Amino acid sequence: MTQEELLVLIYKKDDKAFTHLYDMYSKSLFSVIHVLVRNREEAEDVLQDVFVKIWKNIDSYQESKGRFYTWIINIARNTAIDMLRSKNFNNSQKNLSSDNFVHLLDDSSKLINKVDTIGMQEFVKRLKPKCIQIIDLLFFKGYTQQEASEELAIPLGTVKTHNRNCINDLRNYLKV
Template structure:
């Protein structure tokens, strides 16, 4: 089935087109989601939301502006980012079940081992304790500067200044 045929079926709200889209694109879109959201159930929920949005907004797709897959990929990326920024998602990360911690610890250990292999951890250990904290939250745990500010209970401007200073100190150590 060609893209044009699928679009014609979608315009008619034919269920075959939806099934075709899902069968053709769900795996690749799920891979994009899973790359950002590690919890499989959460990622599956996002995938479902993505296909609902695609189905509801298909009229806004313009084949002259780009390919259908690219349009679907943008919806997927935006929906995933929206989910990650939502308060509910952030709270669920903080209140994970005990079973999840085994995987998290294993993944963190793998990551820490990779850092050790390239030697970065030795340089980070030479930094001031506050710098170690800042770098850990911003770069290894993926916190935003605002989240780091809340976590450490220091002003956002201080986090930004410390971040810059700590990175410059790390650069100095790496040049030696």
């Protein structure tokens, strides 16, 4: 089934479309969510929420504004970030043992390894170092543009411009 056929069925709320949607995109969406959440069970819960949001909000998708895959990736990323920022999640993290924080010191948290998990390492390696840094903060660590601005000690407008230019560079590499 093509993506166009799938979209038609989703718009019609066809029951089979949900199964196809899940089969086509669950692995890649789960990867994005798991990189941010770092807990399999919580990532699975977020994934379920993401598919419900996609199903309920399909009417807000506009093909003229971007690809369907980009739209659902953004839903997944934003839902994971929302979960991480939620009061309940923050309260549940207060009493964790220090074993849960070993990953902060582990080399596996570096950008190159994270990018490897979604198969983009070769493309990201081609970007300028500043782009790699911004993409790491915004897309892999879940920072907002304001938070990235503060972390990098550069103006918010500069972060936005670099982000846009870096994403355009990445798109150009992916087209080749």
